[in-house]
Amino acid sequence: MSLAFAILGLLSYKQMTGYDLKNVFDASIKNIWPAHLSQIYRELSGLEGKDLVVSHTETQESRPDRKVYSLTDKGRDELNQWLNQTPQNFVSFTRDETALRMFFGSKIDKDEMIFQLKTLIKQKKETIDVLHEIDAQIRNSSSETDKKFWLLSVMKGYKIAEAELSWAEVCIEELESMHDS
């Protein structure tokens, strides 16, 4: 459901193709709501069937045709309704493979587990770097209307990544202080 509203929301800024949308997803809300290109195309078809978006085709020379989607009035209404309505369940579960492995840690070779955690830390640091870049970009190029909200949503991804990083660090310390059995 929310993917639909993420798309409607992004289209409320400007009309875009599925391909454009994928790029905007990756540059803005990827960390809080990722989407595959194939998912975006499927969702756009569905939204067009419900008259929440409409498309028109722009022919290009030497490039594939662009199928440009834009919000309809109906789509804008549904978006605003969704945004301004408190959800009953806020649940945002992380399915976390590393934490799952940790639960079964007694069956895992200690050095292997530490290696996995160190790899995780490397990846999370990269995520944090990317988020800093996105943050900087928003700071010096977006409208005053949106700036604060966009920064806050980026902050969410940042705080989660920080929490994951710090968890992995504590785990390594704990594992290293454990005497071998």
Place this chain on the structure above:
Amino acid sequence: MSLAFAILGLLSYKQMTGYDLKNVFDASIKNIWPAHLSQIYRELSGLEGKDLVVSHTETQESRPDRKVYSLTDKGRDELNQWLNQTPQNFVSFTRDETALRMFFGSKIDKDEMIFQLKTLIKQKKETIDVLHEIDAQIRNSSSETDKKFWLLSVMKGYKIAEAELSWAEVCIEELESMHDS
């Protein structure tokens, strides 16, 4: 894929029915890997088809029959192999509806957004309380072999919930300091 290994892992402690497994999920790894009962039943059928688990039926008087699943040697092998093998992608995305709404915050009534955040905070505090209970239970009733690992996996959920809580608090402050447009 990981749901299968979560089940195999839990069955490595003792044989259980699907119903038992659901209770164990909810009391242990729910925060890092939730599962619906219907999902567990489906997965168990699949695992039995691959000979990773076997079942036998225990007849009961005045209660429905219990279909008890246990790990096979093959299942134990696959579990250990999975646990001791570094995954190529660690990505644990949170799809977070509240952060998504925040991104589109300029289109949301300020008081409504604050209300949503406050509701979120209430729920996260409850989650943290539950995690404290699980933590306490593990501390005074599980084996030395597993204790540390279980506590670390619970800590993961705890750190995430704390991050979400603190994010929501910052958001409320920011929103309240914004002059109305």
Place this chain on the structure above:
DNA sequence: GAATTCATGTAACTTGTTACATGATTTA
């Protein structure tokens, strides 16, 4: 010459969610 970008999707498969169906026993 190889990889990336632009741009469209479809198809198949795996997971996750929600609703339905059954029915006795126990607790509030």
Place this chain on the structure above:
DNA sequence: TAAATCATGTAACAAGTTACATGAATTC
């Protein structure tokens, strides 16, 4: 007497993932 617990699932649908297919233009 209403709700929760025990215990099994199935069915339908929604969402997420991965692979396949096409093909020119541009950048490294």
